[in-house]
Amino acid sequence: MSAIFKDHEADRKVDVRWWSSRVAIYGALILWAFICLFPIYWTLTTSFKLAPDVMKGNMIPWVDYTPKWKGWESLGLSPRLIGEVSTVREEFMKRFWNSTIVALSASTLAVVLGSLAAYGLSRFNYRFGFMRNSDISFFFLSQMILPPVVLALPFLVLYKSLALLDSRIGLILLYTLMVLPIVIWIMRDQFQGIPTELEEAALVDGLGIWGAFLQIVLPIALPGMVAAFILSLVLCWNEYFFAALLTATDAKTLPVMVASQTGSQGINWWSMAALSSAAIMPLVVVAIFLEKYIIKGMAAGAVK
Amino acid sequence: MSEGDLLHTVTADNISDGRRRLGKAMVWGSAGLVAILGLWQMLHETGRVSGGFETWRPVLYAYLLWATALCWSQVIVRGEMGKRTLFVLPAALFVISLVVFPLLFALYISFTDWNLASAAGPQPNGWDNIRQMWSDAFYWNALKNMVYYVVAVSVEYMIAFGLALLLNAQIRARKFFRVVFLLPLMLSPVAVSWMVGKSMMEIRFGPLARLAREIGIDNPSFFGSPEMARFMIMAMDAWTFIPFMMIMLLAGLQALPREIIEASKVDGATGWQSFKEVIFPLMLPVSVTAIVIRIIFKLKLADIIINVTSGGPGGATDSVTSFIFREYRDRSNVGYGTLLAIVYLVLIVIFITALLKLVSRYMERPA
DSSP states (O other): OHHHHHTSHHHHHHHHHHHHHHHHHHHHHHHHHHHHHHHHHHHHHHTTOOHHHHHHTOOSBTTTBOOOSHHHHTTTOSTTTTTSOOHHHHHHHHHHHHHHHHHHHHHHHHHHHHHHHHHHHHHOOOEETTEEHHHHHHHHHHGGGOOHHHHHHHHHHHHHHHTOTTOHHHHHHHHHHHHHHHHHHHHHHHHHTSOHHHHHHHHHTTOOHHHHIIIIIHHHHHHHHHHHHHHHHHHHHHOOHHHHHHOSSTTOOHHHHHHHHHHSSSOOHHHHHHHHHHHHHHHHHHHHHHHHHHHHHHHHHHOO | OOSSOSSOOOOOOOOOHHHHHHHHHHHHHHHHHHHHHHHHHHHHHTTSOSOOOSSSHHHHHHHHHHHHHHHHHHHHHHTHHHHHHHHHHHHHHHHIIIIIHHHHHHHHHTTBOOOTTSSSOOOBOTTHHHHHHHTOHHHHHHHHHHHHHHHHHHHHHHHHHHHHHHHHSSOSSHHHHHHHHHHHHHSOHHHHIIIIIIIITOTTTOHHHHHHHHHTOSSOOSSSSHHHHHHHHHHHHHHHHHHHHHHHHHHHHHTSOHHHHHHHHHTTOOHHHHIIIIIHHHHHHHHHHHHHHHHHHHTTOOHHHHHHTTTOSTTTTOOHHHHHHHHHHTTOOHHHHHHHHHHHHHHHHHHHHHHHHHHTTTSSSOO
16 A cells, blocks of 8 residues: 555655654764763773873774773772772772762752752741742852852861861862752752642641651652752762862862872873773763753753 | 742640740850850950960851751740741751851952961951952953853853754654763863863874864864864863753753644644744743853853863963962962952842843743
């Protein structure tokens, strides 16, 4: 049957158009995927290159050049050195650990504070002085436009007098402040989507407002909280500005370590590549496995 | 947002006078402790009292005690009503103590001649800093650059919209492409500035330089001329942040009512027509929200500039933040740098307020 219809000149033209649009779409997709992936691929492969390989511009491992562990050895992370004591590795692990602790605690703190505030604002009617609910929401969200550079110096002085300079706690507090508006933005959206009838039923059954919140609402809002948490984690892990100004030796985070390597001597390609790869790997893994939550978090502000 | 309790609770609290007094006593007692410790420490630092603490830490602990007492007393004094306040109060206290006090302090420093390198502490110097700012060509140049950087958001928006449309089309391996397109957002700007700015754009061996030579540009230089350098910074920043807008727009596209688009197709609209007449107008709220948020993030742009060009050549790529960063770092010029930051904050607040006034009726949810 179909042959009868497809035979016609006009129908074939449609076929060609359909195919050309397919080709265009996939062409564009693959081109952009290449643009996204190539820098990551380049960094990963460069970490296994030696100087001549870099200079010759070899691209494909095992074809153009044989991968060597030299770059990772400079971090003490190659198979040969992994069993031995290595000061470079200790240094790296310390920075890595700092970044992990700071990012995890700041995100946790922000999600706890932010969820509570967002829940309160979405359910009750407050009046602090002249401020009503919409003013309080605006107060929280307006922190987003505060440029970090305004706070940097007062904090430098404040932390100095509080002996919090170059400490993880100082960074955690600042990072929490930085991501709190975003968490409130996401969580307010989440809580507004949960019908109040659920809590009313819980209240009738004898729970208090906090009991209803903790036992009924929180489990429902958990995916939203995870989304907010991961988004905060990404922002905190990558933060450079405050870390560069407020830490010196003890609490230095990974981005500061990466940045401090580029400046000094001529660039040591393989070790820089290894360091950068190690710094971006955790979040690349997070992106691959928890992509759903990241997208959910970012979509929260866009769509009701 | 409605101004009424969504969740009604009926409470019959019977709060005795003694309990009320206890709550008040807790707050005022701990506040007194903060005041006494603060005053003592101040006197100690200025040398009027010999005995004192090494740092201001004890005052911080007293402050934390006061904050806890304030939260607790809400429940003691106001019962069930206080338990509601407890939802918002911790976050509000946190933000106020970490933003409002430092901002006031910053306002004070910005009118002093404080330089960390000099032994003397801050001395108020009136309007000198403002006069210096007025004739500081580099600061105005950095502000001008910020205008360029913000305008670049429009190009990012177009690319992001295109990618969102692609991802929303009938394609295979959608999840794969979504993850891949998301990846650049996960990378830290510092790592990006090495991976792209310093290594891929390296003039001798970088793959981009090789590519440029293949095309026929003999002496590729990515950060030589001011325009080129600025463009490269824009490109790197766009590369990391396009996924952000793309995801928001994609979420908007997926929430569009399918019937309307199908109806336009039935009515004989071509792809371009249905985009122009149907999809784009429907997407306007999401687009405006995404652009506003992106601009807010753009105004903080600094990490890539600090690490790749440190403002060069000749300040052509400087953003305000990176300029002030060097003012702190290299010249320890604390008073002047803080004034610049405060002026920048004022400009941002004016700009964002005007922007929101202008576009908030298009926005999904007016902020």
